[in-house]
Amino acid sequence: MTTAPLAPRTALFLPASNPRAIAKARELAADLVILDLEDAVRDDSKATARAAAVEAVATGLGNRSCAIRVNGGESREHAADLAAVAGSACDFVVLPKVETPEEAAMVADAAGKPLLAMIETPRGVLAAAEIAAMPGVRGLIAGVNDLRATLGIPADGGRDGLVLSLQMIVLAARAGAIWALDGVFNALDDPEGFAAECRHGRMLGFDGKSLIHPNQIEIAAAAFGASEAELAEAQALIAAATGGAERFGDRMIEAMHVEQARALIARNLR
Structure with missing residues (x-):
């Protein structure tokens, strides 16, 4: 039985370097806001974004949980990111491209926060059950864009080639009694396609969806919530x-x- 009845249905990624997006997030209905220090932030803005993320979670993001996604262990920003997260008021730390349980445990311990581990590579998928079993790991997030690239699946190739990996992520999360969040949908002008992918994710067993735009919140919340019936x-x-x-x-x-x-x-x- 999963321990995820209160897992976020909607997890919105926002660049920590964008103050207007952070201010708007306080009024949004997302269950979880993830302030990104990694891919969404230019190299010359990393330090500024890190300080902005710490300030944002200190003042609060409204009645919702908040997380900070740090740069990966190979980045020169990694140690500074972890130190900032450890001293911050955020609820979770998000680590990209997790491939080993040892890495997950080390980051959760260093940050002093529950970890949401992004599974984005073949090695990560194959190690997902061990990662999910580590103390301090609260959830797994499917990183579908990187998975497509590393598996050699065309960007417009649909989800068929990802289904095995996605189900392995869900299985690992359920075995570890933690959350499982589906990956992002990139086409911002295709609400019907997004809704269909949300329904597919729910049928696979995901608790919620990671998002890249506020316009996706309502659709995902409906898909991963429950109807009146x-x-x-x-x-x-x-x-x-x-x-x-x-x-x-x-x-x-x-x-x-x-x-x-x-x-x-x-x-x-x-």
């Missing part, structure tokens, strides 16, 4: 359950289904 059925199932295997409507239920119904309701109490 789903909530009503969950409440009716809980009320009807008396223990053991029994009939509910046209199907059989047991304790597992009651736990799922309670988790569904909890995820929508935000």
